[in-house]
């Protein structure tokens with residue numbers, strides 16, 4: 149009998165979870181949390197919970213729910229660090245054995261944590277004496293090579309061999325590359341543990357998320373999620389970035405003249421921007437006091453020239469787009485920069501802008517942008533009504549903290565979803 153059918157849902161899973169907590173004599177507040185997790189699965193509400201390091205309270209109901217293969221689509225747990233991902237996986241493996249369920253958990257980490265076969269092969273050509281890299285080279289055809297298994301590899305070497313923005317789809321190794329094959333399996337995994345960065349990146353893709361839509365999302369260490377959401381909407385436009393984009397695209401389309409003209413405009417723009425910022429800085433001696441709106445106003449004509457130059461360049465690149473897939477990426481980047489520059493001088497700008505001296509840039513200033521409406525954006529990322537969401541953190545201790553946390557992610561702006569706040573450390577539960 150399915151545990152999810154209306155007549156059996158409550159009877160079956162609530163009973164099973166209650167009896168587990170009785171048999172194992174676990175804390176009452178953990179049991180209360182477990183039962184509320186089942187409520188969230190059923191009601192697709194938002195549960196905000198203060199709890200300690202013990203994860204039994206939310207893992208047990210998920211494991212029992214996984215018995216219903218037909219109706220429980222799975223869970224996605226997002227957490228702040230790789231250490232916590234591994235710890236959770238160990239706990240799930242241990243509890244699964246107790247409950248006698250099979251939960252094949254997929255851990256999703258950022259690409260920079262893995263070795264790229266292609267880059268390793270290239271690096272090894274000039275570093276054949278390195279024993280560890282030779283060992284990795286022998287293993288990499290059979291398994292993914294994770295940074296945490298090789299803590300002695302220096303960062304200097306790691307950044308030469310890790311997966312780092314390569315175009316895997318075009319790579320000759322992609323049929324055998326264990327990293328790529330694992331990455332491709334994420335959307336089919338029913339039980340996932342990802343980092344907050346990957347969760348936010350996936351939510352931003354809307355209908356083409358990196359993970360399968362779960363029956364419930366658990367966000368561990370939830371107070372650190374806001375920072376990740378904010379930084380996912382931030383960006384930088386530096387002289388170097390624009391130059392390498394123009395150089396890369398010009399090389400493919402073979403237009404040296406267009407490259408020279410565009411680079412000249414970029415140079416002029418950044419020199420002028422840097423000189424304005426230096427002069428403002430010398431007046432105020434504090435970069436926080438520089439009036440960024442005023443700087444944009446002073447540079448309006450130059451921004452327009454740069455915008456038109458990049459737009460024209462984009463048009464030239466468009467002609468070649470169908471022939472060279474590499475250009476699709478470059479054109480997308482060009483689009484992003486054109487949109488930002490347009491936003492910068494348009495009325496009703498969506499971004500806040502600031503300027504700063506980038507290290508190793510010989511005194512040149514870069515543009516930094518971030519979204520103004522971050523609460524609205526965060527709220528829409530988390531507004532999916534098709535599954536329950538549980539936010540867990542040990543730093544939410546009082547009612548004021550709950551409200552601050554809820555507002556910090558824009559959860560209070562989501563319509564038609566009940567928010568349940570729970571003190572699971574032996575305190576009372578309150579409803580909004």
Ligand code: SF4
Nearest residue numbers: 264266314316319325
């Ligand atoms: S598929 Fe991607 S990660 Fe794998 S070897 Fe190729 S470029 Fe590297």
